[in-house]
Amino acid sequence: MFVGITFFLIGTLTLQAQRELPDLQWLWLFPLLLAVLPVRSALIRAPAGFALGFLWALGSAWMLLQHELPRELEGQDLLIKGTIATLPISRDGRTVFVLDIQEVTFRRQIYPNFGQVKLSWYGGPPQLAPGQQWQLKVRLKRVHGFMNPGGFDYEGWSFGKGIRTRGYVVADSRNRLVGAPGLGYGMQRIRHRIGTLLDEQVRDSTVNGILKALVIGDRSGLSSSDWEIFRQTGTSHLVAISGLHIGIVGGLGFYLTLFLWRRSERLALRLAAPRAAALVAMVCGFLYAGLAGFSLPTQRALVMLCVYMGGTLLVCQIRPFRSLMLALLIVLLIDPRAGLAPGFWLSFLAVAAILSGMRWRLTGGAAIWTWGRIQWLVALGLSPVLMIWQQRLPMIGPLVNLLAVPLFSFFVIPLALVGTLGSLLWFPLGTLFFLPLQELLGRLYGLLAFAAGTSVELSVASELPLFLWVLAILGVLILLFPKGIPSRGLGVLLLLPVLTFDSSEDLPQGDFRFYLLDVGQGMAAVIQTRRNLLVYDTGPRYSQNANAGSSVLIPFLRASGFDRIDRIIVSNGDADHRGGLAAVLGQFPETEIFSGEPERIASGEAAPCGPERSWQWDGVRFELLHPRVPGGWSGNNASCVLRVSNVAGSLLITGDIESEAEQSLLACCLEKLKADLVTIPHHGSKTSSTLAFVNAVDARYALSSTGYRNRYGFPKSEVLSRWKAAGAEVLDTASSGAIRFDFFATRGVAGPVEYRKTLRRYWNNQTLSTSR
Structure with missing residues (x-):
């Protein structure tokens, strides 16, 4: 029994590790495998249990993926009918609930049911309750989370709950209650x-x-x-x-x-x-x-x-x-x-x-001693999972x-x-x-x-080799052995590699690494040299309890083994660039801050960006090209423009600058605009990326930090066409997830590494890339 169930578990986990679902034709083996289960030999039960677990998980996954929202319906105004299946949760000016869909209509055509949908109703909706049947006008999109090293897989979490679609209610006269609560939702009521x-x-x-x-x-x-x-x-x-x-x-x-x-x-x-x-x-x-x-x-x-x-x-x-x-x-x-x-x-x-x-x-003894021993056993037994999950x-x-x-x-x-x-x-x-x-x-x-x-x-790195986790689990099992067994001390030794492993990678002198993180509609980037770390922008604030600092940046830094930030640049005072600053400073309080709009930074400790604040770290040059005069610009055009360079090439980070700031840069710093890699100004807005600026930069790669199907439609197609016509390969975080480039002094520029591809599992949403 133990062998069969253990390998059944391993089989289900193996399926979850697949990037694509295998062909369903293998399911015909299922009844044959069931027939051999009564055989007592572990040599037969082990592979049979593994295959049964794999196939059982395959069938379940395939059925859930049939409830995928058709691509052509994303972002369209749909009329749906369904029943509220969960407790409506009201916060941050909206009410969130899950709707069991019974009918979907688009342009008088009825579409097949695609399961449960997570909806947000903004403003002051009517009193919602589980079991109510509603007709609603909605706009929907597939569940799409962020893909970053060390980050939370929101798409996998939603997949586990059976939810593949989310959206919001559109104000419409046809939104109405069409049925009283039924018997099937009594417990929810x-x-x-x-x-x-x-x-x-x-x-x-x-x-x-x-x-x-x-x-x-x-x-x-x-x-x-x-x-x-x-x-x-x-x-x-x-x-x-x-x-x-x-x-x-x-x-x-x-x-x-x-x-x-x-x-x-x-x-x-x-x-x-x-x-x-x-x-x-x-x-x-x-x-x-x-x-x-x-x-x-x-x-x-x-x-x-x-x-x-x-x-x-x-x-x-x-x-x-x-x-x-x-x-x-x-x-x-x-x-x-x-x-x-x-x-x-x-x-x-x-x-x-x-x-x-x-x-x-x-062995008997006092109840308090027994209770204390149970707490120690639980803490010890769960330590590997908590180290993997929380890194602390x-x-x-x-x-x-x-x-x-x-x-x-x-x-x-x-x-x-x-x-x-x-x-x-x-x-x-x-x-x-x-x-x-x-x-x-x-x-x-x-x-x-x-x-x-x-x-x-006790902090541990999350990006550890698999064999170290295996050693840690073996160490815990040995420590659970009874007293008197000589090998128990070995358990402590097997735990030491996990506790002492340093996952941070030391770069050679003169090299630097650039990450453009996937934070949705906003921006956060990290630049690493041999001994120093710079964070450029901290992303947006998503809600009262969530922001890019706590959800993306801090987990990324922990997973990468970074224990300090030397400098933060907040390009401008807009919420999509400074939304995670407070959370980051809460974890890294002794950090120097520069900003194009220091007066809008809540900490009150930011210094203005300017050319006099350029510096060099570990053989890598950092130059602030804009604004030239502190306080001379406001809003998007006040964004700090940073040039990072070594002997291999250069990187230009542009923040939210628009055409006026671009013209100023063309006038003062033309020779410094050319770069191998550039972040597209203002997420690809029409107000930026003028033809003269694009031609002056002449980049090999142009990156846009944008949210999936964002309400602004960024990056704009005409802007992408302009960069492509200039010879740049265009990438965006919504399609690629986090993006990494390495600037090696001896080998040139290496990349891109696109984490939506490297971390992909079969449930992850694959969007059409803007680059090809």
């Missing part, structure tokens, strides 16, 4: 009702956000600063309904039923108390998972609970490890893409670590969890659920529970904030 009650009961925004996360799985009320506190203290798992929470609720249901059932002789004669308790535990787990919207983590937890309790209900003793492997198989059968989610590994590895460690160390390990995490987990298990979660039930029955009854709960959570959050301020983190 209950969740919506409970969310409204919690808003009335709990006014404190942080406590309200935590309670919504714990009761109905709605984490939209938690801010980015809240999540940072949870991450720094290793307590993020406490506010995301998963195995711990389902286990707590199931366990409370089990032991309460066991206690009461044994008090009734009549009931005990009809059904044994342990079997009744197991049944109630599964029902409690199911209801709690329903309150959480049957999210993927709760589905995994529910399966694990049902497998474990099923043995008791059926009076069938199943060994703990066998239960764990059976639960893993069921989860993969339900969702072969589950292995893509870090939560999958966190859930199963946490249980596996506890089972391994406690099985060998059941909060060292204070096990100590904080030693206190926080019991408080959440025995006080916070039971009080929250009982208070919710009381509010549904009689509002003042719920208040009796929520008043002490608010006080408890407020104090606990303050304690977590204090602990976060004192937390020390």
Whole structure:
């Protein structure tokens, strides 16, 4: 069983690593492979399990990809009918929800249903609720995320949730409610009702956000600063309904039923108390998972609970490890893409670590010692996944969890659920529970904030060779061995390479590397020399809780092994260039800042760009060509224009300059405009890239930092034609993802490396490149 399921898991993961889906004709092998599974030989079960996992994942992926939005419908005004399938979330001036589409009409032609769509309704939409059926005019596009080294794969995350299309509601007289909520969305309507009650009961925004996360799985009320506190203290798992929470609720249901059932002789004669308790535990787990919207983590937890309790209900003793492997198989059968989610590994590895460690160390002792040992086992078992996922390990995490987990298990979660039930029955009854709960959570959050301020983190690089991760996992397994085994010390030695590996690549003297990062409609670039690092612009702010600094730049810098920034240039004061500055400075506070509009930089510490601020790093020349006079320009034309050069060639970064600034550069710096590589001014706007400027630059490559199907239509086709006519190969971040060029003093200019191609998986959106 262990061999077959393990290789089934490896098979599903192998499919997820494919750049393109294999031919479906291989699916005919599936029934033949099932026929050989009863064979007991591991030599047969291993390849059969692998092939079955691969084919099972292939069939599932193929079915989901059939719900792809046709290219010809992207950006068009469509009339759709569908049912609201999730809780509507209102923030940042819009309401976001998922719609189950029943009908799509475009120019009187009805198109096939393409599944679920994530929609945003801006302004003040009517009161939306799950189960409502709406007719809406919308504009849609395929899900398209950013592709950067060390970045989050939003497209893969959406694919795992079954969502391939997103868009927004267009104001139209035909937008109307066409049907009342149906029976199929009853649990979602209950969740919506409970969310409204919690808003009335709990006014404190942080406590309200935590309670919504714990009761109905709605984490939209938690801010980015809240999540940072949870991450720094290793307590993020406490506010995301998963195995711990389902286990707590199931366990409370089990032991309460066991206690009461044994008090009734009549009931005990009809059904044994342990079997009744197991049944109630599964029902409690199911209801709690329903309150959480049957999210993927709760589905995994529910399966694990049902497998474990099923043995008791059926009076069938199943060994703990066998239960764990059976639960893993069921989860993969339900969702072969589950292995893509870090939560999958966190859930199963946490249980596996506890089972391994406690099985060998059941020596009695004080309860507090046993509980502390469990925290150590969980921290140790999850460390490889957390290092891969977050590149950081909060060292204070096990100590904080030693206190926080019991408080959440025995006080916070039971009080929250009982208070919710009381509010549904009689509002003042719920208040009796929520008043002490608010006080408890407020104090606990303050304690977590204090602990976060004192937390020390162990940082590791994410771009590590595979064999180092294999060594780290082997090291953890050895450390879980029982006391007295001489080889346990080897586990520490196997962990050292991961903890000490430096992923940053030292460039030779005189070389430099240029990254144009994929940040959507905005700009962020990084230039690396042998010992120094420059960031040019920090990208846009996406919402109240997200910006390019925290979402793209900082993960990129961590993944690349950079621990400092020597200088930041914010080309101008527009939001799409400075949106991530505060987040970057929060991580790298001792950084010098230049800007074309220093008065618009919130930190108040920016110096104006100017030719007198040119410098040299490691044999590479940095020259600020524009503006010549600080304060002489404003808006886009105040953008800092930077020329970077070595013996191999030159790079020209132009910011948002328009035709007036281009003319000024032609007049003052004509001989310095010629470059091998140029960023197209103002993202490819018609107001920039005049013919004289394009001809003077005479670039081999012209790069545009633009968002996928952005509302401005950048880069404009006539601008691209102008650069192509001048002999440049044109690339844009929407099509290429992050773009890298190397300027080698001895080998010339190397590139481009396009990360949407190098990081591609079969679910990633492939756009038509602007260059060919």
